[in-house]
Amino acid sequence: MLDWLENTGVARMVQESMWAYPIVLSSHAVGMAIVVGIVLMINFRILGLASGVPLSALKTMYRFALLGLVINGVSGTMLFVANADAFFESNPFRIKIILLIIGITLMVMLSRRLFGSTDSVQNVVPTKQVKIMASISIVVWTGVIVAGRLIAYLDWKIF
Amino acid sequence: MEGILTWMESSALTRMILGNAWAFPTLETLHFIGLILLIGSLYVIDLRFMGFASRIPLNAVIRFLPVTFIGFTINLTTGIMFLFADPFRYYPNFAFRLKMLAVLLAGLNAVWFKLAINLATLSSDNSIEPRITVRWIAGLSLLLWTSVIVLGRMIPYLE
Numbered sequence: 001m002l003d004w005l006e007n008t009g010v011a012r013m014v015q016e017s018m019w020a021y022p023i024v025l026s027s028h029a030v031g032m033a034i035v036v037g038i039v040l041m042i043n044f045r046i047l048g049l050a051s052g053v054p055l056s057a058l059k060t061m062y063r064f065a066l067l068g069l070v071i072n073g074v075s076g077t078m079l080f081v082a083n084a085d086a087f088f089e090s091n092p093f094r095i096k097i098i099l100l101i102i103g104i105t106l107m108v109m110l111s112r113r114l115f116g117s118t119d120s121v122q123n124v125v126p127t128k129q130v131k132i133m134a135s136i137s138i139v140v141w142t143g144v145i146v147a148g149r150l151i152a153y154l155d156w157k158i159f
Numbered sequence: 160m161e162g163i164l165t166w167m168e169s170s171a172l173t174r175m176i177l178g179n180a181w182a183f184p185t186l187e188t189l190h191f192i193g194l195i196l197l198i199g200s201l202y203v204i205d206l207r208f209m210g211f212a213s214r215i216p217l218n219a220v221i222r223f224l225p226v227t228f229i230g231f232t233i234n235l236t237t238g239i240m241f242l243f244a245d246p247f248r249y250y251p252n253f254a255f256r257l258k259m260l261a262v263l264l265a266g267l268n269a270v271w272f273k274l275a276i277n278l279a280t281l282s283s284d285n286s287i288e289p290r291i292t293v294r295w296i297a298g299l300s301l302l303l304w305t306s307v308i309v310l311g312r313m314i315p316y317l318e
Contacts, residue, residue, distance in 0.1 A: 022316040026309040032191075033308055037199015041223055049226070052219030060212035061203055142192065149188045 002084040014082035021082070028075040032148075034068025036141050039107055046110070046126045046134035055126065059115040069104070092154050096147035099140050106137040164246040176244040183244065190237040194311075197230025198304045208272075208289045208297035217276075217289065254317040258310035265303040272296045 005011060014020045038061050045053055080087050087093045113130055126134070167173065176182045200223040206212065207220040242249050249255045275293050289297070 022313055026312040029194075029308050029312045030305055033195055033198045033305075034202060037195045037202050040195060040199055041203045041226070044223075044226065050219055050222035052222065053215050057212055057214035061206065064202070064206060064211075145191050145195065146188050149191055150184060153184045 005081045005084040011081040024078045031068045031071030035065050038065035043134040092147045092150040099143045103140045167246040172243045186237045193230045193233030200226040205297040205301040254313040261307045
């Protein structure tokens with residue numbers, strides 16, 4: 001399965017073209033700034049920063065965060081298939097994926113609470129539960145960054 | 160310049176960074192977290208000043224700026240430490256030079272933003288929409304900071 005992935009057209013392009021790898025890696029960094037940056041700002045707002053910003057009005061920003069997530073889903077898959085077995089064996093990579101699943105779950109749960117069916121124009125006051133979720137989310141997404149960066153160090157030199 | 164680079168390379172800071180296997184990965188991880196705080200907060204502010212999420216009052220969204228300054232401080236500090244670790248690698252690097260130029264332009268653009276928005280108007284009228292000039296400045300900010308990420312990621316590939 002992993003060998004098959006490494007021999008697909010996309011994988012070969014990323015491995016062989018001189019520019020494909022840095023371009024995909026740059027897209028992954030830009031997508032990271034969009035999704036993690038915006039998710040952190042939403043969480044900081046939940047915890048009380050910039051309290052004049054209505055929580056429900058952050059829905060547009062959340063949509064941009066989803067765009068960043070799509071960019072990184074695509075670029076991340078391309079990076080993975082180019083070196084599937086090395087990534088699969090990497091412990092920081094495995095931890096990153098687990099944290100990512102938790103982070104995305106929290107992001108979706110929080111978005112349901114903040115921008116859910118109520119379509120309230122009012123500035124909702126976050127409940128204690130929402131604040132706890134936001135705090136966990138900040139820790140988890142920071143963990144995604146740390147684990148992601150350590151993939152290059154703990155197992156093999158990626159660059 | 161050569162003299163400054165030689166002095167940097169022989170500094171105690173350089174020896175400390177190169178002498179500790181964990182220093183570089185730790186600094187890199189911090190540089191990524193700083194990037195997310197700096198550029199993530201600016202994405203939210205710039206998108207709002209470009210005209211998105213019009214339910215967010217302009218004078219409320221700028222309250223994310225302290226996050227921007229924290230991110231900038233982290234990245235200036237860690238960035239200087241990278242430069243000390245390997246001055247003869249970074250200084251001549253084309254991507255590094257372009258990145259520094261982009262940071263400089265983004266800084267000048269931020270000064271222009273400060274001059275173009277009237278903070279007094281912002282605080283007296285929440286419903287006011289950003290003028291066309293301000294929208295362009297915000298778009299330029301978004302573009303310049305995104306190019307900073309891309310150019311930074313390109314440093315290892317343009318040597």
